[in-house]
Amino acid sequence: MKEIKDIVEYMATSLTSIMDHITKKYPERRWLYEAQQHYWVSIHQARQMGIPVVWHNQSIPPELLYAMGVVPLCLDVLSTSMAAFHVLSSRYLDISHKYVPEYVCAVNKIVIGVVMSGDIPLPDAMIYASGPCDSARISYPMIAETLNIPHFSVDAPFQDNQRGYQYIAGQLKEAVAFLEEMTGKRLDTSAMARVIEQSNLSYDLFSQIAELRKTTPCPLPGKLLAMNSVALGMSGTPQLVKFLKKQYEDGLEKVRRKEGCLPVERKRVAWMQNPVFFNIGIVDWMEKEFGAVLPMDAFGWRRAALIEDVLDKDAVFEGLAKRSLMVPMTHMGSSPVEYWMESATELFRDYQCDTAIFAGHVGCTHFWAVGKLLKDMIYDRFGVTTLVFDIDALDPRYVGTDVIQNRIRDFMETIG
Amino acid sequence: MIKELFRKSDVFPNDSVTVWKDQGKKVIGFMCSYFPEEVIHAAGMLPFRIRGGSCTRTNCSDAVMSNYSCSFARSCLELAMNGTYGFLDGLIGQDSCSQMERLYDNWRFRTRLPFMHLLHLPYKNSDAGIEWYRHEISVLIESLEKAFQVTVTNENLARAIEVYNETRMLLRSLYELRRNENPPLTGAQSQSIILAATSMPREEYNELLRAALREIRSGEPIRDIRARLMVVGSSIDDPTFIKIIEDQGGLVVTDALCFGGRYFWEPVDNQGDPLLALAGAYLSRPKCPRMMNEHIPLFEFITDMVQNYKVDGIIFQKMKFCNFWGGESLFLEKKLKEFRIPFLSIEREQDLTNAAQIATRVEAFIEMIEGAI
Ligand code: SF4
Ligand code: SF4
Numbered sequence: 001m002k003e004i005k006d007i008v009e010y011m012a013t014s015l016t017s018i019m020d021h022i023t024k025k026y027p028e029r030r031w032l033y034e035a036q037q038h039y040w041v042s043i044h045q046a047r048q049m050g051i052p053v054v055w056h057n058q059s060i061p062p063e064l065l066y067a068m069g070v071v072p073l074c075l076d077v078l079s080t081s082m083a084a085f086h087v088l089s090s091r092y093l094d095i096s097h098k099y100v101p102e103y104v105c106a107v108n109k110i111v112i113g114v115v116m117s118g119d120i121p122l123p124d125a126m127i128y129a130s131g132p133c134d135s136a137r138i139s140y141p142m143i144a145e146t147l148n149i150p151h152f153s154v155d156a157p158f159q160d161n162q163r164g165y166q167y168i169a170g171q172l173k174e175a176v177a178f179l180e181e182m183t184g185k186r187l188d189t190s191a192m193a194r195v196i197e198q199s200n201l202s203y204d205l206f207s208q209i210a211e212l213r214k215t216t217p218c219p220l221p222g223k224l225l226a227m228n229s230v231a232l233g234m235s236g237t238p239q240l241v242k243f244l245k246k247q248y249e250d251g252l253e254k255v256r257r258k259e260g261c262l263p264v265e266r267k268r269v270a271w272m273q274n275p276v277f278f279n280i281g282i283v284d285w286m287e288k289e290f291g292a293v294l295p296m297d298a299f300g301w302r303r304a305a306l307i308e309d310v311l312d313k314d315a316v317f318e319g320l321a322k323r324s325l326m327v328p329m330t331h332m333g334s335s336p337v338e339y340w341m342e343s344a345t346e347l348f349r350d351y352q353c354d355t356a357i358f359a360g361h362v363g364c365t366h367f368w369a370v371g372k373l374l375k376d377m378i379y380d381r382f383g384v385t386t387l388v389f390d391i392d393a394l395d396p397r398y399v400g401t402d403v404i405q406n407r408i409r410d411f412m413e414t415i416g
Numbered sequence: 417m418i419k420e421l422f423r424k425s426d427v428f429p430n431d432s433v434t435v436w437k438d439q440g441k442k443v444i445g446f447m448c449s450y451f452p453e454e455v456i457h458a459a460g461m462l463p464f465r466i467r468g469g470s471c472t473r474t475n476c477s478d479a480v481m482s483n484y485s486c487s488f489a490r491s492c493l494e495l496a497m498n499g500t501y502g503f504l505d506g507l508i509g510q511d512s513c514s515q516m517e518r519l520y521d522n523w524r525f526r527t528r529l530p531f532m533h534l535l536h537l538p539y540k541n542s543d544a545g546i547e548w549y550r551h552e553i554s555v556l557i558e559s560l561e562k563a564f565q566v567t568v569t570n571e572n573l574a575r576a577i578e579v580y581n582e583t584r585m586l587l588r589s590l591y592e593l594r595r596n597e598n599p600p601l602t603g604a605q606s607q608s609i610i611l612a613a614t615s616m617p618r619e620e621y622n623e624l625l626r627a628a629l630r631e632i633r634s635g636e637p638i639r640d641i642r643a644r645l646m647v648v649g650s651s652i653d654d655p656t657f658i659k660i661i662e663d664q665g666g667l668v669v670t671d672a673l674c675f676g677g678r679y680f681w682e683p684v685d686n687q688g689d690p691l692l693a694l695a696g697a698y699l700s701r702p703k704c705p706r707m708m709n710e711h712i713p714l715f716e717f718i719t720d721m722v723q724n725y726k727v728d729g730i731i732f733q734k735m736k737f738c739n740f741w742g743g744e745s746l747f748l749e750k751k752l753k754e755f756r757i758p759f760l761s762i763e764r765e766q767d768l769t770n771a772a773q774i775a776t777r778v779e780a781f782i783e784m785i786e787g788a789i
Contacts, residue, residue: 138743
């Protein structure tokens with residue numbers, strides 16, 4: 001493998017090559033990758049332009065960082081994006097195993113591998129919150145302490161109420177003071193308002209897209225659900241708005257024409273956990289092979305977490321706190337199991353799913369620990385049997401595409 | 417008396433719990449060393465710390481929690497499902513780690529108890545965190561009062577703090593004896609004594625412990641110690657693990673375990689608002705890696721122990737699927753190397769299926785230390 005000096009540069013260059021290729025061959029698909037390309041190129045350029053880079057995890061809303069004029073890099077986006085580059089992700093996973101046990105989540109292990117190999121320039125600061133799970137809770141402070149990165153932690157207990165939001169909001173304000181000191185940038189109310197307006201547009205689009213996806217036949221393909229996770233790093237940017245707007249317009253057009261994303265829709269699958277990040281194309285295969293569409297997954301973005309008064313500082317911080325708890329993995333994983341059950345219920349009740357697949361990511365030990373409760377609930381309430389099997393969503397060496405396809409094929413054939 | 421304490425820790429419910437129940441009094445289970453037991457004591461009930469003990473078969477809980485859950489949590493659930501915890505009148509869950517939270521979820525759905533309450537424990541020790549925890553404790557008190565028709569007064573809380581502080585002081589004296597060149601008790605015995613504290617009425621325990629300390633002081637010191645060891649890492653609630661280490665000729669003289677030194681190390685301030693004092697003391701107690709901003713204090717706690725107890729080597733044991741201690745390796749192992757203390761990093765399961773392998777590795781580790789001393 002070619003030696004890599006800077007993984008951010010590698011991602012930026014790779015996405016640019018992918019875009020060049022797509023522009024030539026399939027120009028109508030450009031929109032799918034534009035936001036991602038912009039994301040990696042901006043982070044790469046920030047260094048050259050002297051703009052501070054701040055690492056964060058998925059439970060810190062990036063809006064806050066965009067509003068401060070720093071460039072955020074969401075570490076979970078780094079690993080989930082890199083999962084598609086198998087040689088690379090395997091290399092970093094192997095490196096991580098020198099430092100932490102294999103059962104730590106690959107979302108975090110890829111980052112550990114990258115930072116410990118020195119293949120990434122260190123940031124000006126790092127800020128992380130306690131969602132979504134133990135693996136994240138321990139990995140990010142460990143990285144910061146081990147590499148002496150100036151860092152700030154936000155305690156985000158899952159209390160989906162005003163008191164919970166205020167507690168987190170108070171800490172986000174402290175985080176801003178910390179970042180101001182570390183980066184020399186200041187949080188300006190009007191910049192914040194502009195960013196929040198953009199993020200409101202994204203959240204609104206998420207909820208409208210989710211509404212469209214309830215339609216039978218489902219107007220949009222399942223792959224987009226996985227691609228939407230770029231929001232973890234891009235909420236608050238016009239590029240994310242553009243990406244979602246295109247999804248919405250395409251979906252709306254299909255609904256108007258009473259068309260689905262498939263010529264014939266045979267099954268509506270409730271996907272209960274993470275996407276297969278190392279090959280999100282598996283859902284394309286399901287669509288083609290079985291006419292099985294994913295109208296929504298249990299982790300899918302679907303709620304409009306709007307912040308009404310973008311100029312009211314307290315309202316903005318509380319709104320961001322709420323968004324921190326609403327990040328899909330946190331909303332389902334840090335909460336009592338009823339939240340995951342409710343999400344599953346929506347899939348059957350509102351999205352008319354008739355098939356259930358729990359391809360449980362091995363790193364998500366906390367989902368596995370209540371997988372049986374969920375499976376039983378789905379059967380008792382909806383009479384649907386769930387296909388359960390384990391994968392490492394970021395590591396095809398654990399269970400590869402062919403094995404996953406065989407499991408799904410057998411299941412589809414059995415249920416008919 | 418010391419034998420009496422061992423017996424109390426060995427079986428549960430032990431006879432003290434049975435007598436307590438026979439008097440019509442309530443027993444409330446709790447799940448984490450960050451839980452302020454004083455609150456239950458002040459409500460006139462018995463706090464009982466949930467553990468998996470020497471549960472070796474986890475067939476039922478494996479089917480429920482899957483093999484991807486830590487076996488400590490699975491063992492606890494197994495005992496809940498097979499009725500061993502049938503003596504509990506209530507359970508307080510905590511989000512100490514995801515596995516404990518999921519244990520609570522499964523328990524709630526499978527064997528409901530008359531009283532169940534989830535207490536949110538901050539992941540950060542800060543002024544805001546302490547205030548948060550204080551509020552959480554006050555909410556818990558309200559629900560206990562409502563559910564059991566009891567009143568928890570500040571006086572009761574102050575009295576409970578006094579009783580529990582006495583335990584802390586007595587257990588510190590016990591640990592003091594372990595600093596001796598030839599301590600009068602083994603690490604496994606010491607852990608049994610601590611386990612008893614979490615599973616019987618506290619006044620009775622303090623009395624037994626006071627008498628046991630007299631016995632221990634006049635006991636025969638242990639000689640022929642091949643290495644003075646410290647154990648750190650995931651929950652150990654069964655002294656068998658420490659016994660395996662000691663059977664190889666090492667003596668465990670101290671630890672940083674939540675069923676060990678970290679359970680009782682610092683007293684609770686008994687002045688002013690008792691809830692604030694409890695919240696502050698519990699959040700500031702010697703650290704677990706779950707606390708996001710306390711990894712350096714945790715390391716310092718370990719190195720202070722190394723110095724004060726003249727530790728020759730550390731056994732860093734990680735329960736499989738324990739993310740907190742597994743992840744802590746990244747930082748802790750680097751720091752231990754810099755500190756130049758020999759350490760042995762091992763993975764284990766609650767049922768100690770790899771006991772022989774652990775014994776071999778510990779034996780080799782001790783030989784390595786002997787070679788270096
Ligand atoms: S919730 Fe699951 S996938 Fe997400 S970081 Fe945690 S263990 Fe990994
Ligand atoms: S051993 Fe680790 S994972 Fe298991 S209950 Fe304890 S802290 Fe949680």
